[in-house]
Amino acid sequence: MKASFVSSSAMQSTLRLTISQSQTKLLQASTEAATGVYSDIGVSLGSGAAKSVNLTNAISLTDALTASNSIVGLRMDASQTALSSLKDAGDTLVSNLTALQAGQDSTSVAVALQAANDTLSQLISTANTSVNGEFVFGGTNIDETPLADQSATVTAAISSALSDYATSLGKPVNELSGDEITSFITGTIEPMFSESAWTDPANGWSTASSNSMTSRISENETISSSTSANSEGMRYLALASVVISSLFGQDLGADAKSAVASKAISYASQATSGIVTQQSQLGLSQERLEKANDALDARSTLYQGNLVDLQGVDVYEASTLVNQLQTQLETAYTLVSKLQQLSLVNYL
C-alpha cells in the first residue's frame, strides 16, 4: 500500500533548484542595478537589439559629424577673416587711389605705388593662408600654395605691350591719351587677369582650383566650405594693384595717369564688391553649419533619450529586486538546513 507522498530526493532537489535559480537572478539584478542597462540586451530586446545598435551608431556618427564640423568651421572662419582683411586692403587702395585721381604729384604717386605694392603683397600673403596644413583659398587644390607673385613678369609684359601699343598708335608712350590708355588697359591688361590666364599652369598667378571644397555637415547636407583664390574679387584686386604699379611707373601724361587711376579705382571697387560677395557666400555656408550643429545636438539628445528608453532599466526597481532575491535566498538557506534536521534518523 502506498499513500501519496514526497520523495526525499524531490524535496532536496526542489530547494536546490530554487537556490540556483535565485542566485542567477540575483546576479542579473545586481548588474542591472549597477549599470542601469539590461544585463543582457539581446535577450531582453530580441530584434530590438538592431534598433539599439542603430541608435548607438547614429549617436557616434553625430559626434563624429560635430567634430568634423568644427574643423570645417575653423576653415571657414579663417577664410572669412582673411577675406575681411582683403576687403579692408581693397578699401584702403580705393581711398588712396581716389586721392590720386585728383592730383598726380610725385608724393601721391609714390604713395599710390606703395599702396599698390602693399595691397598686392597683402593679397598674396592672405591668399596663401593655411590652416591645419590646408591652403584655405586653394579651392580643392589645398596642397599647393595658391598664389604666386607674378607681378614682375606681368609688369614686364605690360611694359612691352604698352610700347607696342604706343608704336601701333604711332605715338610715344607719354603722349597716349586717357581713352587710349583705358582701351589698352581693358584690351590688354584685363585679359591677363582672366580666369584662364590667372590659372595658367605655365605663368599664371594661381594654382588654386576653381572648385571649392565640399564638406558634409550633417547626415544629408553638404556645403561648399571654402572659397578659391581664382575668384573675381581677388583677381581684380591684383589687377588693380598691377595696373597701378606697372603703369604709374611708366612715363605717362597726366590725362593718361588720371585715366589709369580711375580704371584702377573701378577695378578695386569691383574687387571689393567681389570679395564681399565671396564673404556673403561663405557666410551663408557658415550659417548653415551653425544650424546643422544645432540640429545635430538636438538629434543627439533625442537619440540618447531613445537609447535610454530602449536599453534602460529602472535602477530603483532593480535594487528592490536585489533585496527581494536576497531575502528569498536567505529563506531558502534556512529551509534547507531545517528540512535536513527534520529526519527520523535523528530520533531513532
Add this chain to the structure above:
Amino acid sequence: MSIFGSMKTAVSGMSAQANRLSTVSDNIANANTVGYKSVSTSFSSLVLPSSSGNYNSGGVQTSVRQAISQQGDISYTTSAYDLAISGDGFFIVESPDGTPVLTRSGDFSVDSSGNLVNSAGFTLMGYSYDSGAPAVVVNGFDGLVPVNVSQSGLSAIASTSASFSGNLNSAAEVVSDTTTLPSANSASVTDDTKKMSLVAYDSLGATVQYDYYFTKTGVTTDANGAVTGSTWEVAVYRNGDAATGSTTSFPYSSDAVSTATLSFDADGKLTSATDTDIVDPTTGKTITMDYSGFTQLSSDFSATGSADGQAASAVSSVSISTAGVVSVSYANGTSKALYQIPLATVASPDNLTLLSGNVYSANGMSGVTVTGFPQSNGLGSIQSGALESSNVDLAGELTEMIEAQRSYTANSKVFQTGSDIMDVLVNLKR
C-alpha cells in the same frame, strides 16, 4: 494361575508400553526428517475366558498406525528443486534397483547425470514432453522416465509469423510512377515512402532484419470526386542486402522478399491485404505477416510490430510449476516445457507399507495406485522451493513418553507385587 496370569499380563503390558516407547523414540528421532509421517501405537485388550468365580487376566495387543495422510508443515527453501506436495498424493520415485515406489519427501537435487535424486537416493519420475503434452497412465507406472534437467544444448526457433500494426498517414503523397516505388528497387526512391524495420529469426536463431517501405500508390474516387478508398504498397527487403557506402539503402542486392498491397476504405479501415507472406530465399523460411492492425487516418506515421521466434540462447534456469510442469527458461526469456510430474495416490494411504528411505509401496490393504497430474481428481499441488517437514509434534511425543514410562513402571510394580506374593507362597513350605 491367577498370580502367574497377572504376572504374564503385567509383562504384556510392559512390552506394549515398550512398543509405545519405541514409536515415540522413532518419532522424536525423525522429528526433522523431510516427509516423515509419525507412527503411533494403539492398544487393544486380549481377553481370556474366565468364569464367574475366577478371573483370568489377559493381555494387551499393540497395533502400529502410521499417520501418512496427515499433511506436515511446509517450510520454504531457496532451491527450486525442493518440492512439497500440498494436499493428497505421492511422488513416484525409482529406487536404485529400478522399482517405482511412492514418497512424500521432495528434497531433490541434481546428480551427476542430471537426474533429480532425493536425499534418500530415489530418482524422481515424470512424463516427458518429447512427443507433445503427455497423457497420464492411470493405473500403472508405464511411460514414466527419470526427470533429467541437464540441458546443455542451445535451442533456436525460427520465426513463422509476425504482426505489424499502426497508422499510415492518409495525407501522404500518392506515388504513381512505378519506377520510383520501393518495389522497383531503384536508387531513385522518393521521400514519400515511410521506412520501418522488424527483426525476425531464421532457423539457426540468428537475427534477420527486414526493412518495410510503405508507399501510397493510389486513390479511388467516386463520380463526385470524394475518396472512396486508397491502396498502399508494402515492399519488404532484407536489411543485410542494403547498399553500403551511400546515403540510401537502395538498390538492394536482392529483390523484395514481399510486395504486399493494403487497401483501405473511406474511413481509413483496412479492407484487404494481399500477397502478405514474406518468402525469404536466403533463410528458406516463409513468414506470415499480419497487417490487420493498420489504419489510414490523418495522423502521423506510427507502427509497432513483433515477430515470433527465438534466438539461440543457453538455458538460464529450470522451474517447476504447481501443475508439476518442469520447464527450462532461456537467457532471452522464452521457456520450454520438458516434463510433467504426476502424483499417485491410493485409496487408503495410512495402510501403505513403509520401506526405509521414507518410501511407501502399495499393498493389498492400501489399494492400487491411481496416478494423475497434480490439481486434478482431488490430488494436491506441487510447491517448488518448499519442503514438507515431518508431522511429529514434539510436545505430544514427550507427553506420550512420560505416560509410557509411568505405565511401564506401574506394570512392573504389578509384576513385582505378583512375584512378592509368589515368594510368600513358596516360603510357606520351608
Add this chain to the structure above:
Amino acid sequence: MTLSSALNSVQSIFNTTAKQSSIVSTNIANVGNSDYVRRQASVTTSLAGAQVVTISRAQEDALLTQYLQSNSKDSAQQTLLSGLESLKSLVGGNDYETSPSTYLSAFQQALQTFATSPSSSITAQSAVTAAQDLANSLNTASDGVQSVRADADAEIASQVDTLNSLLSQFETANNAVKAATATGTDTSSALDEREKLLKQISSIVGVTSVTRSNNDMALYTSDGTVLFETIPRSVTFSPTSTYVAGTEGNAVYIDGVALTAGEGSTTDANGSLQGLLQLRDEVAPTFQAQLDEIAKSLVQIFSESDGTSSAPGLFTWTTSSGAAGSTPAASDDTTGIAATISINTAVITSQGGDAMKLRDGNISGITDLNSSDDAGFTDNLDSLYQALSAKRDFSSDAGLSTSQSLMDYASASIGWLEEYRSGATTASENTAAALSRSDEAYSNETGVNLDEELTLLLDIEQSYKAATKILNVIDEMLQSLLDIAS
C-alpha cells in the same frame, strides 16, 4: 496446531523480516539516486498457509513518458541556446564591440573625418586602418561561425558514438528484463538499469517506447523511425572535419532514415542531435550568408569602374579557388566572401601603397577620379560615405529584408541573431521548468522517502522482536516438558 508448526511459523517470520529489511535497506541506500525506483516488500499468504514476500516496484509509465519528452525537449533547447551563445560571443558583449556593424560605423566615421581633411595623410591612413579593422572583423566572424559548425559536427559525431553504445547497453538490459520476467524472478534492478539507459538515450534523441510481451521494450524516435527493436538499429554519421562557408555537413542516419533538424528558436527538435543539426545546417549558415552579403556589398560599393568594366577597389577578395575575385554581380554566388575580404595592398603604406588613392578613386588603377590631383577632392569620399547609407538590394537567402542600406543590414543581422537567441532563452527557461516539474512528479511517485522507510523499519523490528518472544515461549514450554520427563 502443534508446537512444531508454531516453530515453523516463527522460522518463516524470520525469513520474511530478513527479506523486508533487505528491501528497506536497499531503498534507504538509494535515497539520492534519481535512477532508482522504490521497491516495496509485501507479505502474502500462500496456499499452504506460509508467508511469502513479493517485491513490487513503484512503476509509473505515464510519468516516465512525460519525463522522457520534457528531457528531450530541454536537451534540444539547451543545445541550441549554447550554440547561439557562442555565435553571440562572436559579435561581442552588450555593446557588440566586435560586430561588423560597429566596425562599419567606425569606418563610416573615419571616411567622414577623411572627407573633412582630405589632404591629411593621417586621416587617410586612419580611414584605411578602419577599413582593415572592418575586413578583419568580417574574417574573424566568418571563421568563428565555421568553427561553431565544425564544433557542432564533432559533437554530433561523439553523441552518435554515445548513442550507439547506449543502445547496445540497452540491448543487454532489455534481455535481462525479458529473462527475469520469463523466469518470474525479481525484475526490479534490471528495470531500473533499463530505465536509466532510456533516460540517457532520450536526452540525445527523442524516444517513444512500446512494451511488448515479456516486458520486451521497443524504442522509436519521435519521427517514428525504429531505434531499437530486439536489436539496436544502426545509427551512422560520417563527420566532416573542416568547415568553410558552403560546406554541407552529412546527415545522421538512424536505420537508414535521415534525422531531421529542428526548426525555430523555440525549437521543435527532440534531443540534442536535432538541435545540433539545426545549429549546423540552418542557424550558422544563415548568419554566414548575412556576413557574406555585407562583404559582397562592401566590395561592390568600393569597386571602381571606368564605364565598361569594373574592378574591386578598397576591398578585395579571393574566390574559393584562390584566385583574386572580381566585382561580384548581384546574382553571383559569393559564399565565403566574408572570410577572404581584405584591403587592397595599393592603399596600405606598410606594403608600399598610398592611402590617398582612396580619396582619388584610383586604387584599382583603371580609373582616376581626381585627374587634376586636387588635394581637396572630396567628391569620391562623399559618394562612398553616402553609399554606405543608401538603399541597396540584398539576396533574400540570408533571411533579412532585401532592400535597405548596408548599415541597416549590418545591424539587422545582429537583430536577427538576438531575436533568435532571445526566443531560445525564453524557451529554454520554459523547458527547464517543465523538466524539473516532471522530474519532481516522477520522483515523488517513484522515489524513496527516508522517513517512511525508517518507519517501515520500525515495524519490521517490532515483528522480529515478537517472533523472538514466541521462540522464547515455545522453548520454555518444551523445556518444562523435558523437565517433567527427567
